[in-house]
Amino acid sequence: MISRAMEDYLKTIYKLGHEGAAEAVSTGALAEALDVSAPSATGMLKKLAELHLAEHNPRRGVTLTPAGEKIALEVIRHHRLLECYLKEALGYSWDAVHEEADRLEHHVSDELESRIDALLGYPTLDPHGDPIPTREGVMPARASRPLAALGPDEGGIVGRVTDGDAAKLRYLAGMGLFPGVTVMVLEALPFNGPLRVRVGADAASSEQLLGRELAGEIFVRSASEE
Amino acid sequence: MISRAMEDYLKTIYKLGHEGAAEAVSTGALAEALDVSAPSATGMLKKLAELHLAEHNPRRGVTLTPAGEKIALEVIRHHRLLECYLKEALGYSWDAVHEEADRLEHHVSDELESRIDALLGYPTLDPHGDPIPTREGVMPARASRPLAALGPDEGGIVGRVTDGDAAKLRYLAGMGLFPGVTVMVLEALPFNGPLRVRVGADAASSEQLLGRELAGEIFVRSASEE
DNA sequence: TACTCTATTTAGGTAAGGCTAATTCGCGAG
DNA sequence: CTCGCGAATTAGCCTTACCTAAATAGAGTA
Numbered sequence: 001m002i003s004r005a006m007e008d009y010l011k012t013i014y015k016l017g018h019e020g021a022a023e024a025v026s027t028g029a030l031a032e033a034l035d036v037s038a039p040s041a042t043g044m045l046k047k048l049a050e051l052h053l054a055e056h057n058p059r060r061g062v063t064l065t066p067a068g069e070k071i072a073l074e075v076i077r078h079h080r081l082l083e084c085y086l087k088e089a090l091g092y093s094w095d096a097v098h099e100e101a102d103r104l105e106h107h108v109s110d111e112l113e114s115r116i117d118a119l120l121g122y123p124t125l126d127p128h129g130d131p132i133p134t135r136e137g138v139m140p141a142r143a144s145r146p147l148a149a150l151g152p153d154e155g156g157i158v159g160r161v162t163d164g165d166a167a168k169l170r171y172l173a174g175m176g177l178f179p180g181v182t183v184m185v186l187e188a189l190p191f192n193g194p195l196r197v198r199v200g201a202d203a204a205s206s207e208q209l210l211g212r213e214l215a216g217e218i219f220v221r222s223a224s225e226e
Numbered sequence: 227m228i229s230r231a232m233e234d235y236l237k238t239i240y241k242l243g244h245e246g247a248a249e250a251v252s253t254g255a256l257a258e259a260l261d262v263s264a265p266s267a268t269g270m271l272k273k274l275a276e277l278h279l280a281e282h283n284p285r286r287g288v289t290l291t292p293a294g295e296k297i298a299l300e301v302i303r304h305h306r307l308l309e310c311y312l313k314e315a316l317g318y319s320w321d322a323v324h325e326e327a328d329r330l331e332h333h334v335s336d337e338l339e340s341r342i343d344a345l346l347g348y349p350t351l352d353p354h355g356d357p358i359p360t361r362e363g364v365m366p367a368r369a370s371r372p373l374a375a376l377g378p379d380e381g382g383i384v385g386r387v388t389d390g391d392a393a394k395l396r397y398l399a400g401m402g403l404f405p406g407v408t409v410m411v412l413e414a415l416p417f418n419g420p421l422r423v424r425v426g427a428d429a430a431s432s433e434q435l436l437g438r439e440l441a442g443e444i445f446v447r448s449a450s451e452e
Numbered sequence: 453t454a455c456t457c458t459a460t461t462t463a464g465g466t467a468a469g470g471c472t473a474a475t476t477c478g479c480g481a482g
Numbered sequence: 483c484t485c486g487c488g489a490a491t492t493a494g495c496c497t498t499a500c501c502t503a504a505a506t507a508g509a510g511t512a
Contacts, residue, residue: 005469027490040470042491047468059477059490089315090341103333109326115316231499253460266500268461273498285460285507455512462505468498475492482485 004106007075008034009044010053013064014072024061073133078105078113080126080133085116087127094127094178095169129160129179129219147183147195148215155184155198155220162217172218175208176200183220230332233301234260235270236279239290240298250287299359304331304339306352306359311342313353320353320404321395355386355405355445373409373421374441381410381424381446388443398444401434402426409446 012033016025031041045062048054053068064072082101086092092100108116117123117135124132124140131140144159158181161172172178182201189195192212199208238259242251257267271288274280279294290298308327312318318326334342343349343361350358350366357366370385384407387398398404408427415421418438425434436444 003468036469037471038490039472039492043469086338090338090345092341096337100335100338103335104330107329107333109329111322112312112316112326115318119316229498262499263501264460265462265502269499453512455510457510458508460505460507463503464501465503466499466501468500469496470498471494471496473493473495475490477488477490479487479489480485481487482483 002071005044006048006051006053007071007106009041009048010064010068010072011075011079013054013062014069014076017063024057024063026061030062070137073137073139075105076139077133077135078108080130081113081116081120081123082108083126083128084120084123084132088120095166095173097127098163098166125160125179127179128163129158130163142221144219144221146216147185147197147210147218147220148212150185150188150220152185152187155182157182157221159219159221161219168214168217172214176206177208177218183218228297231270232274232277232279233297233332235267235274236290236294236298237301237305239280239288240295240302243289250283250289252287256288296363299363299365301331302365303359303361304334306356307339307342307346307349308334309352309354310346310349310358314346321392321399323353324389324392351405353405354389355384356389368447370445370447372442373411373423373436373444373446374438376411376414376446378411378413381408383408383447385445385447387445394440394443398440402432403434403444409444 009030012030013025016029016033017023027038027041027045030045031038034041045054045056048062048068049056052065053071054062054064056062079101082104083097086097086100087094113135126132131142133139142159147158158177158179160179161169161177163169176199177183181199182205184198185195186198186207187196194212195210195215197208197210197215198205200206235256238256239251242255242259243249253264253267253271256271257264260267271280271282274288274294275282278291279297280288280290282288305327308330309323312323312326313320339361352358357368359365368385373384376382384403384405386405387395387403389395402425403409407425408431410424411421412424412433413422420438421436421441423434423436423441425432
């Protein structure tokens with residue numbers, strides 16, 4: 001049986017494995033992300049490996065097997081559908097859906113998933129702009145780059161913002177930065193310096209100053225892709 | 227901290243304590259209801275007693291303290307609000323809401339509870355006809371008697387049906403027995419024999435035969451109370 | 453008054469999932 | 483080629499919540 005803890009590990013391995021260029025996920029990064037000690041992570045990795053849900057090369061890192069990835073995507077699908085649902089049907093704000101969904105995602109039956117999915121009209125993006133995996137376990141691809149990687153005069157549409165910290169999300173929302181908004185880099189100071197960006201396209205646009213680190217968590221797709 | 231298991235014990239102690247005439251709940255009945263062994267129940271009762279959530283008189287039974295009852299009622303409130311919500315907002319049928327709610331009830335935040343409550347218009351009865359405890363932890367009183375206890379020519383409105391077994395609920399629904407329906411006992415055979423009852427008040431009423439045991443799980447309030 | 457029956461509790465054990473402390477491995481620097 | 487350092491693993495424990503088998507107590511019967 002797949003426990004709640006296992007689901008969390010699988011989900012996190014998937015996420016970490018897809019955000020950097022790195023092949024495998026290190027035990028340390030995983031432990032850090034899950035807020036457990038490194039030995040706890042090692043222990044769970046062994047279990048996941050025994051169940052053929054992950055491949056663990058000691059001191060080298062983990063990768064998910066197809067079976068493990070399937071489960072990870074199911075959990076992520078639940079999470080993102082719940083985020084949509086909480087926002088659309090229950091009036092949650094953009095920045096409050098994450099923690100609620102984190103608790104509920106492990107307890108959603110197939111039946112409930114179907115009903116929510118249908119009621120929302122089969123959405124493909126969650127409120128943060130992240131794609132929702134399909135019921136069959138396929139994660140839709142989305143070409144996007146972190147805002148931090150753009151140069152002057154480059155820009156596009158804010159696709160997704162790495163979620164998890166409500167205060168951070170509120171701060172960004174306060175300066176007009178949320179999914180769907182047009183942004184354009186005006187100036188990017190060197191040595192990982194801050195960015196000056198124009199937020200919004202029309203008369204209501206404003207100029208904002210953004211640290212490089214925070215800008216790395218905002219993903220932008222080119223406007224032509226819209 | 228209150229674990230999920232503790233919540234389940236408290237909820238079940240509350241329910242068992244309020245369905246018979248008995249004061250305290252026996253370890254055996256509790257273990258049976260929770261589908262655990264008697265020693266497991268004993269162990270948990272000790273823990274609950276240490277936390278001052280229950281009073282455990284060894285070999286005599288348990289009762290909840292006010293603190294324990296408060297938690298039990300919170301869990302029951304979550305359960306019943308969820309049942310309402312699943313039926314009203316997500317189109318679940320009357321007999322399918324119970325198990326879904328059983329899993330979700332432990333993971334509902336105050337925030338979510340409030341929103342669901344408001345969206346439903348602050349309901350006071352769940353789809354089975356059970357009263358929903360208030361946010362303050364008060365269970366609304368409802369004068370009702372088991373159908374099995376009525377004599378010939380007695381009757382009333384079906385208030386609630388002990389939930390838990392979907393097949394049973396469907397069976398009853400099939401003969402027209404669900405909350406809000408008028409019933410009248412035509413004949414009650416002695417020695418715990420079956421009841422002949424008239425289901426429904428108008429031209430569409432029908433006569434049904436009902437075992438005494440099953441009739442004990444159907445609660446009826448007098449029509450005048452409506 | 454003593455016996456027996458059954459419910460309950462005690463004793464002792466397992467599996468998950470976490471922790472700290474100690475060990476080991478692999479890699480880069482000298 | 484060896485050393486040292488940091489990341490990862492092993493060793494050893496804890497807590498929660500369950501289990502089975504054995505002991506016990508309370509209630510009714512002889």
